[in-house]
Amino acid sequence: MGKYNTLLYYCYSPIEDAAQFAVDHLNFCKSLDLVGRIIVADEGLNGTVSGSPESCKAYMEAVHADPRFAKTEFKIDEVEELSFIKMHCRYKPEIVHSGLRNPKDIDPNRQTGVHLEPQDFMQMKDQDDVVVLDVRSNYEHSVGRFKNAVTLDMENFREFPEKIKELEQYKGKKILTYCTGGIKCEKASALLLKEGFEDVYQLHGGIIKYGKEAGGKDFDGQCYVFDSRVTVDVNSVNPSVVSTCRNCGTTTSKMINCANPDCNEHFTQCDACGEKLEGCCSPVCMTHPRKREYDGTGYYVKVPQPVNADKISKRKHKQFVK
Template sequence: MAIYNTLLYYCYSTIADAEQFAADHLKFCKSLGLTGRIIVAEEGLNGTVSGTAEACKTYMDTVHADERFAGIDFKVDEVTEPSFVKMHCRYKAEIVYSGLRDPNVINPQQQTGKHLEPKEFMAMKDRDDVVVLDVRSNYEHSLGKFKNAVTLDIENFRDFPAMINELAKYKDKKILTYCTGGIKCEKASALLLHEGFPEVYQLHGGIIKYGKEAGGQDFEGKCYVFDNRLSVDVNSVNPVVISTCRNCGTTTPKMINCANPECNEHFTQCDECGTKLEGCCSDACQSHPRKRVYDGTGYYVKVPQPVNTNKRNNLQLADR
């Protein structure tokens, strides 16, 4: 029986002295025994936290009591153990990094695409005048995506603005954007509107809420999440597996981090190749002197490492 919860949430709401807020909020989370990662910026909050059901309820009630965050839609998963090892609450320039920091151009508090509840999204997604747009990164949509969705070749959400020209061919369509929890869609849909796309919508609460309220119908594969679970099931109606092992090509839903900490790439790998390569993405990584011990999960507690700019491994909590 699950005795823990994992909460996924975000809120675009102005926070004065956000840096001090982050420090105070970290103390509050630790006082409840929570683990997780929260990003705080002047534009709002972006977090995933995990703890006992009682601690999570206290957290939600306290956050909702603050009028700035009263409208937060917490997505709650029951889990058998906490989804993080430590608690981090950090101040950053944006709660989801996009490089779009001019509030006169992109401001989710003022303009975004029309929010569609999961069942509304399900009713619209297959229409001929609609394009379903996945605004997540490659490693996310390679694991799972909506059937017939348009996906983008981007390593991080900050690459999304550069894709606008490629999307211009869909300007005569209704654009339905989606992401994991909804946070990326707020800025993606705002940018699309700014660039002249006339009808832009977004899936309220993202894939996670869609799974809970619409059974995840037609979401193919699993959904990547930014905690030690790495992925979760979404579709209880017509599930399929679409991801394949990077090393041998066999179908597999399992995503791991490369055991080489200087690579740390997220990729899909079957158990057989995982055992053979000891959780590494390549022979080169397998022979790396700092290779971590592979325990079959492919999840490792993060430690500071030199950035390898040649790898697609600069994943951020904000990038969801």
């Protein structure tokens, strides 16, 4: 049993004065000694927080006590170490950047794909008239994905609207979308419906819930998560590794960030190449003057970089974050 809990959740629900809510919510999280990352927008909440079981329980109870977030579903992991170093809660225009000029063109509270529970998704995914669509970014599906899933060449979800035209060939089929926790599918399925796709579904609770309730069957590799764990196992039925080391091609599921802060690329790298290249994606990145110290994890927290005193007033102090 893990010493701590890590909670993954989201909720699409309008928040009045969301910017002030973010400030107040940050203080509340700190009062519970939680660490994590929460995005607050007018459209709702998107967060991952980590803390003691008691603190996480108190947090979930408080969120559910607010009528706006009563429907929030938490995915709970038991972990040996806290999944973050600090607590961040920030206001942004959207809890998931849709890439739309007018994000209000879609509203997950009004229209999204049919939510499929994990067992239903598992039964449908292999049918002849079904297309399983991964709506995550390249670095996410490169380390793990469902067997025979359609993946898109995207560096970020905001590119999804531009990729929909590539899916025209699948109109007339049932489209089963999936992502890590379900939040991206809410907007992806809404966009597909808006563009004329008729039979659109989404894996409720995403890969994480599928792993907990359906054993992760037929999910190859690991699931990328946005905290210090980087990836987690989800398949206890027929697990496999699908990713390879970018540098030598050896099969590996380890994903890191390049130690060069200006690069910071997500990529898979075996331990041998990690040691040889000091956590960098290439020899070129090894020469960067602010190359971060590689501790074997490839996970870096935000730290201030040194700036000459006479330049402080002339430009902002840059920071790099995973």
